[in-house]
Structure formats: structure tokens, C-alpha cells
Amino acid sequence: MFYKGKLIVDPKFNGIKIPTMYLYNQFINSNKTDPRVRAMAMELGLQAHLMGKFLEITGIFRTREKNIEIYGRDKASGHREMPVRAIDFSLKDLDIEDIAHLKNHFAMFLDNGSYWSFISHDVGAGAHLHLQAPHADYNKILWEEV
Numbered sequence: 001m002f003y004k005g006k007l008i009v010d011p012k013f014n015g016i017k018i019p020t021m022y023l024y025n026q027f028i029n030s031n032k033t034d035p036r037v038r039a040m041a042m043e044l045g046l047q048a049h050l051m052g053k054f055l056e057i058t059g060i061f062r063t064r065e066k067n068i069e070i071y072g073r074d075k076a077s078g079h080r081e082m083p084v085r086a087i088d089f090s091l092k093d094l095d096i097e098d099i100a101h102l103k104n105h106f107a108m109f110l111d112n113g114s115y116w117s118f119i120s121h122d123v124g125a126g127a128h129l130h131l132q133a134p135h136a137d138y139n140k141i142l143w144e145e146v
């Protein structure tokens with residue numbers, strides 16, 4: 001990514017581990033990853049960092065083929081939109097208490113209402129944390145003057 005003519009290629013974020021350049025390039029690109037879900041991920045990453053842990057990103061965009069493999073059909077999902085509204089994290093560096101702490105932090109400060117979610121579930125590539133922002137037009141629906 002270029003910012004003010006300078007190439008920024010530092011794939012390090014506190015508490016966020018991005019294992020591949022493919023995921024890194026998705027994560028930093030606002031046309032591919034909704035900045036709202038990315039901001040949430042970075043806040044949760046900071047919490048993980050303060051716990052001496054990290055959140056490893058395992059998935060952002062999901063292909064039609066992968067969705068069919070998981071659900072048997074191309075089900076609507078925050079991972080199937082562009083920009084993507086959902087990010088998955090591995091549970092492998094986290095124990096039950098870590099997960100509870102992160103979920104509590106989300107519930108206390110980051111749960112901005114309907115369709116924001118941060119859950120652990122076991123679908124697709126196995127147990128993982130799923131972070132999701134609402135549809136981009138949801139705020140407009142909420143705040144539209146009547």
C-alpha cells in the first residue's frame with residue numbers, strides 16, 4: 001500500500017497475526033475489508049496483545065466454491081461480500097479464559113447494536129472466532145430521518 005508516495009509494507013499489528021501476504025493484502029485494503037470490522041479486529045488484537053496473546057487471522061474473503069464446500073450452497077455471509085464484513089481468527093493461541101475476556105471486552109465496549117457479532121463457533125475450517133460488522137447501509141437505515 002502507498003501512503004503519501006511511500007510504500008508501507010509492515011505486516012505487524014499489535015496482537016494481530018496475519019499468516020499470509022494474501023490475507024495481509026485483503027486486510028489492509030478498504031475495498032476488500034470493511035474498515036469497521038478491521039478497526040474492531042485491531043482493538044481486539046490490542047486486547048490479545050495486552051494478555052500476551054495474539055489473534056491469528058484465518059479467513060476474510062471466502063470464495064463461492066469454499067462456501068458451497070462448507071454449507072452445501074452459496075449461503076449469504078459477511079465473508080461473501082465486497083468489502084468483506086467478517087474476519088475469522090484461530091483459537092489456537094487462546095484458552096477459555098482468553099476467549100471469555102475478549103468476548104467480554106466486545107460486549108462491554110464494541111457491541112454497537114444489531115448485527116455486530118463476535119462469536120466462537122465450529123463451522124467450516126473448525127472452531128474459530130467470527131467477528132462481523134452489519135451491512136454498510138444499516139447505519140443509514142437506523143439514522144434515516146423520517
Ligand SMILES: [Zn+2]
Binds near residue numbers: 079086087130131
Ligand atoms: Zn466467519
